[in-house]
Amino acid sequence: MFDSGEVKNKMKRNMALIACCFAMVCLMASSVQLVQAAGDVQILSHSSFYTSLNTLYIVGEVQNIGDTSTEFTKVTATLYDSEDTVIDTAVGYATLDILPPGRKSPFYVMVFEDDGALDVDHYSLTVSWSDADEEKEQALEILSSSIDTDALDFLHVTGEIKNIGSTTANEVMVSATFYDSDGTVVGRDWEYAEPENLSPDQTGTFDVTLIYSEQIAKMASYSLTAESQEYAMVPEFATWASLVVAAAFVAFAAVVYKKKLQTRK
Numbered sequence: 001m002f003d004s005g006e007v008k009n010k011m012k013r014n015m016a017l018i019a020c021c022f023a024m025v026c027l028m029a030s031s032v033q034l035v036q037a038a039g040d041v042q043i044l045s046h047s048s049f050y051t052s053l054n055t056l057y058i059v060g061e062v063q064n065i066g067d068t069s070t071e072f073t074k075v076t077a078t079l080y081d082s083e084d085t086v087i088d089t090a091v092g093y094a095t096l097d098i099l100p101p102g103r104k105s106p107f108y109v110m111v112f113e114d115d116g117a118l119d120v121d122h123y124s125l126t127v128s129w130s131d132a133d134e135e136k137e138q139a140l141e142i143l144s145s146s147i148d149t150d151a152l153d154f155l156h157v158t159g160e161i162k163n164i165g166s167t168t169a170n171e172v173m174v175s176a177t178f179y180d181s182d183g184t185v186v187g188r189d190w191e192y193a194e195p196e197n198l199s200p201d202q203t204g205t206f207d208v209t210l211i212y213s214e215q216i217a218k219m220a221s222y223s224l225t226a227e228s229q230e231y232a233m234v235p236e237f238a239t240w241a242s243l244v245v246a247a248a249f250v251a252f253a254a255v256v257y258k259k260k261l262q263t264r265k
Contacts, residue, residue, distance in 0.1 A: 039070035041099065041129045045184045048123070049214060056117040057212075058092070058109040061177055061185045062127055064099035069132040071098050075125055077109045082121040090115070095175045095190050096227050098136050099129075103232070105225060106177040106188035136232040139165030140172065142224055143203065155210040155219065161226055163198035169228035170197045174206040177225075180218045187215040198228075 046060025058077055064070050073094035079087040092109035099105055109125075111117040145159030157176045163169040175190035193204035208224075210216055226233040 038066050039064050039068050039099070039101075039129060039131050040066035041070055041073055041127050043075070043125055043127050044104065045179075046125060047180075047184050047186055049186075049212065050117070051212065054113040054118055056111040056120055058090075058111075058123065058125075059106065059185050059188050060108075060125070061104055061106050061188075062094055062099070063104045064101055064129075067101050069098050069100045069135050070129040071132040073099060073105065073107070073127065073129045075107045075109060075127050077111075078124045078126075079111065079116070079120045080122050080124075081119050084121075087116050087119055095173075095188065096225060096232075098132055098227065098232060100136065100138070100232050102235070103225070104177070104223070106175060106185065106190075108188060136227075136230070137165060138234045139163060139231040140169060140226045140228060140233045142174070142226060142233065145224055147222070149216075152211075153213060153216070155216045157208045157210075157222060157224070158206065159224070160203050160205055161193055161198075162203040163200055163228075163231070164234070165231050166200055167230060168197055168199050169231050172196060172198050172204060172226065172228045174208055174224060174226045176208040176210070176222050178210055178215065178219045178222045181220040183221075186218045187212060193226075 041062050041064050044061045044063050046058060048056060048058045050056055060075070062073055062075070075092045075094070077090045077092070079090065081087055088111075090109050090111050092107050094105040094107045096103065096105035111120065141162045141164050143160040143162055145157055147155060147157050149155055161172065161174060163172070172193040173190050174193060176188065177185055178187035180186050187210045189208050189210055191206055191208045193206045195204055198204050210219070
């Protein structure tokens with residue numbers, strides 16, 4: 001026989017089970033925190049040297065390993081004497097204004113002799129940044145690069161850069177980072193392209209110079225990056241190309257240096 005009471009009891013149990021499941025889902029949903037995209041900038045390597053004017057020059061490289069672009073990347077150096085006493089702090093900034101996810105940028109911090117540069121025994125670095133409100137389209141393409149020295153033995157990285165975007169790229173700058181054989185940054189510099197503003201599909205040239213002889217002697221490879229007010233660089237310029245070119249340059253420089261020694265004898 002049909003038992004209406006048993007049916008009602010089953011319905012009550014099913015309703016109670018549904019209500020329990022709904023409550024658990026609501027509880028789980030309330031405990032879930034939304035993950036927001038954020039930048040994360042880290043210092044990859046750095047080194048220091050003194051110029052002929054007794055200026056302490058700290059050079060290095062940062063990278064945004066986060067998942068959104070960052071800006072206003074600031075590197076703060078805390079300076080210590082030989083007794084580990086804090087002398088002062090000095091501040092520098094990344095060369096690139098905007099760091100897209102994965103992008104690297106050189107930075108430098110300078111301490112002048114009048115500010116106690118010669119009293120510095122060692123230093124520590126910290127980095128801070130802000131998440132960028134807007135992303136920059138990647139539309140600057142470095143087509144080629146090569147290295148050479150001039151009559152003053154300054155090192156020049158020259159090449160071509162193209163605007164593949166749909167609007168004019170204003171204040172196009174190219175930055176070079178120089179590394180030793182261990183991959184540690186030993187120098188950096190940047191220069192505006194020629195012309196400085198590139199129309200869509202226009203190609204410009206660049207010439208970035210490293211002037212410090214001791215750092216040039218340590219250089220084993222280099223990398224390039226670029227930026228304009230509107231655009232970031234297309235990350236397509238092969239790193240291995242710069243390694244090959246740099247290796248050839250180092251070999252060439254060694255031969256020239258050997259010839260100079262033989263001439264002196």
